[in-house]
Amino acid sequence: MDGDSVPPAIERFIEYLRIKTVQPEPDYAGCREYLRRQAAELGLGFQAHEYVAGKPVVVLTWAGMEPEAGSVVLNSHTDVVPVFPEFWSHPPFEAARVAVAGSGGDYRIIARGAQDMKIVGHCYLEAIRALRARGERVRRTVHAVFVPDEEIGGADGMARFVESREFAGLNAAFALDEGIASPGDGLRVFYGERAPCWARFVAHGQTGHGSQFIADTAAEKLVPVIDRLMALRREQLADFRTPNADGSAKTLGDVTTVNLTMLQSGVQHNVVPESASACFDIRMTPTSDYRAFRRWLEALAAEHGAQLELVQFWDDNTVTPTDASNPFWVAFEAAVAAQGIAIEREIFPAATDSRYLRRAGVPALGVTPLRNTPILLHDHNEYVLQSDVLNGIAFYERVLAAVANVPGP
Structure with a gap:
C-alpha cells in the first residue's frame, strides 16, 4: 500500500x-x-x-x-x-x-x-x-x-x-x-x-446403428422442444429491441431471456443415442404469469414425449x-x-x-x-x-x- x-x-x-x-x-x-x-x-x-x-x-x-x-x-x-x-x-x-x-x-x-x-x-x-x-x-x-x-x-x-x-x-x-x-x-x-427458471428437458428413444432410419429417437423428441424455446428467444429479443411507447429503450428486466446453456447426447458417431438432454437458463420478467409459463413448459415437454426437470423455478413476481x-x-x-x-x-x-x-x-x-x-x-x-x-x-x-x-x- x-x-x-x-x-x-x-x-x-x-x-x-x-x-x-x-x-x-x-x-x-x-x-x-x-x-x-x-x-x-x-x-x-x-x-x-x-x-x-x-x-x-x-x-x-x-x-x-x-x-x-x-x-x-x-x-x-x-x-x-x-x-x-x-x-x-x-x-x-x-x-x-x-x-x-x-x-x-x-x-x-x-x-x-x-x-x-x-x-x-x-x-x-x-x-x-x-x-x-x-x-x-x-x-x-x-x-x-x-x-x-x-x-x-x-x-x-x-x-x-x-x-x-x-x-x-x-x-x-x-x-x-x-x-x-x-x-x-x-x-x-x-x-x-426477473425470476430464474432453469429448465432441463430429457428425451429417451430407440437406439441402433447410425446408418438406419430408426423411429422414435431421443433427438426427434428433443429438437422440437429446442426449436420452440429458441423461437420464444427470438420473439423476446425482437420485443427487447422495440422501444417503449414513450420512445425509451427497454431494459433486460422488461423481457424474458432464454438461453440454451447445455446439450448432452451420444456416445459415438455411428450409434443413435438412447437419450438426449437440453438445459435452458430462462429469466422471466415479473410482468408475465410465472405459473402459466410453468404449465406451458410442462405441456411442451409432454407434447413431444420429453421429461421436464425444473432445477430452479421462482413463482413469486x-x-x-x-x-x-x-x-x-x-x-x-x-x-x-x-x-x-x-x-x-x-x-x-x-x-x-x-x-x-x-x-x-x-x-x-x-x-x-x-x-x-x-x-x-x-x-x-x-x-x-x-x-x-x-x-x-x-x-x-x-x-x-x-x-x-x-x-x-
Whole structure:
C-alpha cells in the first residue's frame, strides 16, 4: 500500500475485502468475527444465527426511538464468486490500493467483492458510524443483515432466514439490498427482479446403428422442444429491441431471456443415442404469469414425449411500489434527489436475495451507489474507486436518515 494517509473507512473496507469469503469454501467464521468487532466499535447489538451449520446470518442492530414501529433492514451478502487469479493485475484478495494517474489523488481498490457486494454492506456500517458520531437518532430500528450463500442461490441463507422466528422478530417494514453499478450518471434502482427458471428437458428413444432410419429417437423428441424455446428467444429479443411507447429503450428486466446453456447426447458417431438432454437458463420478467409459463413448459415437454426437470423455478413476481402509496419510496426518492442524483427505475435482470424479502411481504429496493462506473461484478480485476466508497457512505447517510424516520407503523 502507498505511504499516504489512508482514511479509516477505507482501511476497514480493505480489511473486509481481505476476508476470503469466496465460494465454494467461504471463510464465514472470519467474516462473522470481523462483523462482531464492528458491532462492538459502533455500539450495535450483535446476533449470529446458523440455520445451516457454518453459514451464519449476522444481524447488527441500531435500536430506534420507537421500537414498536416497523424496522428497516439493510441487507447484504458476504460471499463472493470464484476467481481466476492468473487474469488479475493484483492478487484478488490482497485488496490492492492503486493510485489512479491524473485523478487528483484517487485510488482503485482492486478485489473480488469490491462491487459485488462488500461495498454496500461496508457503506451501511460506515453510514451508521457517521450518524451515531454526530449524535443522530432514528425513529425506526435499523438492522444491518449480512447473509451467506447469495451467490449460489441463497437456499441456506436468506431463504431460511425469512422463514425463521428471528426474522419475524425484526418486524421488518422496508429493506435495501444490492443493485448494479451504472455506467452512466443516473442511479439504477431496482424495484423487482426477473425470476430464474432453469429448465432441463430429457428425451429417451430407440437406439441402433447410425446408418438406419430408426423411429422414435431421443433427438426427434428433443429438437422440437429446442426449436420452440429458441423461437420464444427470438420473439423476446425482437420485443427487447422495440422501444417503449414513450420512445425509451427497454431494459433486460422488461423481457424474458432464454438461453440454451447445455446439450448432452451420444456416445459415438455411428450409434443413435438412447437419450438426449437440453438445459435452458430462462429469466422471466415479473410482468408475465410465472405459473402459466410453468404449465406451458410442462405441456411442451409432454407434447413431444420429453421429461421436464425444473432445477430452479421462482413463482413469486411481487414488486415494490414506487409511488406515493409507499412512504419508504417517497422518503428514499427525496433523499436521492436532495443529492442531485437522477433515479433510473428498473427490474433487476438477474436474481438477488430481495426476492425472498418481497415474497415475505417486505418491500425492498436494490441499489448499489456506483455511478459512471463499469460493471465488473464477477469479472476479472473487479474494483471500485476510493472516492466511490466515500461517496457511497455519504449517500447512505442521507438515505438511512430518511427511511429510518418515516412516520407510521
